Amino acid sequence: MLEKYKQLMYERIEKTISGWSDRKAVQENELFQFFESVKETAGTIGMEELSKEAEKNLAYLDEESDQLWKEDKWTQLTERIQNESAGGDLPSIHLETAAAIDSVPSQDVPTILIIDDDLEFVSSVKAVLKGNYFQVVTAVTGEKGLELFYEINPGVIVVSNTLPDGGGLPLLNQIISKAQKDLIPIVMVSSEGSTEHRIEAYELGALDFIGKPINPSVFVPFLRNRLMQRENILRHIQKDYLTGAYKKDALEPEMLDQLEKIKLGESARFSFALADLDFFYSVNQKRGHAHGDEVLRELVRLFLQMKKPEDKIFRSDGGEFAVVLPGKSAKEALAFLDQWREAFTQKCGVTFSAGLLSIAGKTSLLEGQITVQAKKALFHAKETGRSKTVLYEEEESESYMQGQLNLIVVDDDQIVRELLKHHFTKRREVNVQSMTIKTFEDGISFLESDWYRKDQQYMILIDRVMPKMNGLEVIKEVRERYGGKNILICLLVPRQGESEITQALAVGVDDFMMKPFNVQEVASKIDRMTERTFS
Structure with a gap:
């Protein structure tokens, strides 16, 4: 797979240098942008030696200078790059390493x-x-x-x-x-x-x-x-320090135990729920993390106060908890979750949504499948109003509102665009939301496109350095036109870009990612940002 992008890199380098040869001179800032792009992209696709050579050339260039360089001068910088891109000494281990990282x-x-x-x-x-x-x-x-x-x-x-x-x-x-x-x-x-x-x-x-x-x-x-x-x-601690709930790595053994009891006839049923605090990210932002911690503690304290001896609660991630209710039917579990939510909301002024699954009789479902189905029901509860419990029904699951995340990549580097598009088109989902991906080669074409719908959610990855209109200018325009309620923006920056961090925060950047990066790193960033903001 990476060989395709390696070949694209070779072709882009040769095309650029060939175009320069037809000109009398090249501006210094154009040279800077070219070598910076090669450095970042080569690093992203595992071509480490080429990335290092491009980085060395940046030391001789000023990003702001419009000084003209004639061919006999700029070829001193491009000669080594061309040797590298011709495959001189780019060991294949770099490509193998990059692929291995992305597959983990x-x-x-x-x-x-x-x-x-x-x-x-x-x-x-x-x-x-x-x-x-x-x-x-x-x-x-x-x-x-x-x-x-x-x-x-x-x-x-x-x-x-x-x-x-x-x-x-x-x-x-x-x-x-x-x-x-x-x-x-x-x-x-x-x-x-x-x-x-x-x-x-x-x-x-x-x-x-x-x-x-x-x-x-x-x-x-x-x-x-x-x-x-x-x-x-x-390994010797069973419970979450903050809340007193069981740790999430104790959930799988508990689920397997409940399934085994049903299989052996020792139990007739159990119910499983995933409960997630509504707008918990906003709670932390408005009231502070210390208050958020107290809300989490109170949620678990009320559960432990209301539960039966055999019921258990596990902290999953952030404001999400898993609940195992042995012996409870779907009706009984729904009633318990409603009572728990009511008591919690009265106490803390915060609500939670839940996805519920009831397992009765012998089942072929595996522990992982149960969790996925409960997650889908939870997401449907979020999408249809929050502060409710949705019982997963197989025959109705196709009609569940799964929501859609629109991923937009704005980068003048064709290789970066294609690499991300290939990965996320294949993946198709983020946090059980379906995903679409669109790519744009510059900020102007993005802004002029018909990309925005106010009832949908967006994650925009945008490069800082682009021709025509730089990333910060594009972000400022997006925030002025559409605000930030349903749009997350991650700025892709080179390691030398620290001077613009404050400016980027001021125009509305939500997060940063440094180039070069691997695709798994981008996927993890998107998972975290969308889960905390759109839940």
């Missing part, structure tokens, strides 16, 4: 959260970790880092000793305090490795302190060591 399901890959506005450091560490089968999530501000912390449950957090925004020490303390409760190792990094900085880090509660630059050959086994230690501890 995100939930099986250890996740490292990095909070630092030093994009050069973040990008280099990210490349090392991705090459060693870690999933990396990054934040350029402490506030965004805290938000992601609550969403993704990372295995390790790597954080700068000076948070890159106005949150300062209180925000750093909040991150460290939550990490300690969740038994997540905090690794503090700093360009200052003095004894005073180390003492300060340990007094704040960091488990480790590492000076920049890091040594990759030591850092990777170090992280694996910390992850292994955490897993060994968690």
Whole structure:
């Protein structure tokens, strides 16, 4: 599959350079955009040597300069690129590695959260970790880092000793305090490795302190060591620290046990539900994560107060919980969920939606199928008004409103557009929502198209650097025309783009992703952003 994109890269390089040869001179900013695009795209499709050569050339160029370069001068930069693109020494291992990373399901890959506005450091560490089968999530501000912390449950957090925004020490303390409760190792990094900085880090509660630059050959086994230690501890803990619900990895054994009891005739039925707080992301945004934590605790406390001894609750992710109700029929389970919701809403002023499945008699359903069907019923409850329970009925499931996510990619790089379109056309779903994907080669063609419907949901991936109209200009126009209620925007930025982060936030960017990236990384980002915002 990647060989196709490798060939497209060769053809694009040759076409561009051939076009330059017919001109008297080329502007410096055009050269910069070309080499930056080659660097990012080559890195995305696993052509690491070509990406490195393109990056070296950027050091000789100014993005803002319109100085003219004649052929005898610009060929000094393109000669090595052409040699690389001719296949000189691009080892196939890079392509194999990229394919292997993309094929690994995100939930099986250890996740490292990095909070630092030093994009050069973040990008280099990210490349090392991705090459060693870690999933990396990054934040350029402490506030965004805290938000992601609550969403993704990372295995390790790597954080700068000076948070890159106005949150300062209180925000750093909040991150460290939550990490300690969740038994997540905090690794503090700093360009200052003095004894005073180390003492300060340990007094704040960091488990480790590492000076920049890091040594990759030591850092990777170090992280694996910390992850292994955490897993060994968690293996002996059954319940979620925050809420007291069972952890989600205890759900599968419980479901298998209930199915086995039905098979052996020891039980006639059980009911299973997925309950998810409505607009929980807004609760956290408006009232703060500390209030959100209290809401979660109260939800579980009320369940434990109202349940029968055999009933169990499991925390799944964020504001979603799984409930197993042995012996309860669909009617009894519906009544219980309604009573639980009413008590919770009276207490907290927040509602939840639920998808319910009742299993009676011998069944061929597997544990995973039960969860998927309950998820579909839950999503139907969300789509038809929220604050309700939908009972999954096989004969009616085709009519369930599954919703649709419209993914839009705006990037002048044909290879990036085709790579993402191929992946998401094949995938077809995000969080049980159906998905469509459209691609545009520049911002003007996107804005002039008939793309928007106010009753639909959109996720836009947009490149920062494009001809005619740059990504920030496009985003500003989108926000002015359509607002932000049903539109999420992720800006694709090069590692040198840190100076524009503040400006991007000001025009309405929801999140960032650094180029180069792999497709699985994009998929995980979309999953997280849409689940937290559109639920």
